Amino acid sequence: MAPAPFPNPAPPAEDDRPVVLDRREGPFGEVVLRRHGALLQIVANGCFLMDTSDGRSERLLVTEAFAALAGGGPAAAPPEVLIGGLGVGFSLVAAASEPGWGRITVLEREAAVIDWHRAGPLGELTAGALADPRVRLVHDDLLAHLRGVRAGYDALCLDIDNGPDWTVTEDNDGLYSPAGLAACRAALRPGGLLVVWSAHGSERFVENLRKAGFADVRTREVPVARGVPDVLFLASHHLARQSA
Template sequence: MAPSALPAPGTAGPSAGQDAADGRPVVLDRRTGPFGEVVLRRHGALLQIIANGCFLMDTSDGRSERLLVRAALTELTSGSGAARPHPPRLLIGGLGVGFSLAEAAAEPRWGGIDVVEREPAVLDWHRAGPLAAHSGGALTDPRVRVVQADLLAHLHSVRGRYEALCLDIDNGPDWTVTEDNDGLYSPAGLAACRAALTEGGVLVVWSAQPSATFPDLLGDAGFVGVRTEEVSVARGVPDVLFLASRHSATRSA
């Protein structure tokens, strides 16, 4: 399906800022790609991303998405205090509505910031569409590199590159957007996450709900210091961050 025309950043399209006459959300763009359908719609003041009919995220809050990045930096800087040869390098898995990337770009202590996003439509919505305001121009930050790829494929292509991985591509390890995303949370996928980290690196995974099994899977994959943080939301169960670190087998957890 050909993409619909998008308004330039900072400008309003014909349906921006209002719902349909019956109060329903207004579709701003709808595309079909290799991973299914993605939709950007506006509901009142909110922008929403829908993937394959599943609500993925919106611009209503963003606290937990920002905390995703802050928690990773806190974990890195609260360790042994040993000097690093360079500022920590960050991978953000999933651009989404841009909260995590904007948080990272606003923090001068990060070195290189790679954001991996597989949906061309999402990149377009940030480069020349309504979501540009929410990523705050971060895509033009000289530290930021956009990688248009499947996250798991990218992880398999790197080894020891990042000090931190911040992953937010699903509603959680037990609630994936597409079935093939299950591979990221499998033993092989978590092993790829661990291999992409430097010694002492940190993995943080965002989830819309708790998981009884994921912490054990992280431990089985060789991560240490596994813990969870809950972030309260206006309605429903809290968002959850899963945190874990990579250390060698010879180093004490």
């Protein structure tokens, strides 16, 4: 069933408090879309997740993956990327703006977030990217999807929750577990790249990536306006990428 037309966004309140645009109860709890001044914000179970204020680290999640794959030499076919977590759409837009990507699959488990992009205010940011014929938007849980894939992607760019050491939704812990990392590695083609976004660093997660069989594990810090830097964890499948 197609989502109902989304109401026009309410203007910011005179006292500058966030204005709730939509509130949904889903299988993983409550998700809220609100407007605060010029910003759109997503809140899950009462915890702020993201907004449209910056997006540098979310874009780098994808651009760093493409640069690393391109640095590995020419391939017979354009690399295929899975973006885990639609969010406000920064990573999707970055991927669609790179003509060198092949298929771009975006996984999002919250139906409300998909609706906000397809028929709501977030469509202002992503309508062009969603119209790209390379883009496939899938409503599914990330780990459930990965467990059904074998060597299907050249890059996994995952922005799930706040990172490995503190998740808003307990179900998301599984991604960072040994079983979750094994599923990630199995879903990558030889020579593929895993990139994981986090709101903070984690030496424990770096070690867990190595234990899961990833090679060339490294981190990149991305400064933010306030607080500690965002962090990208990059880890390579240990075999050379094969031609299609």
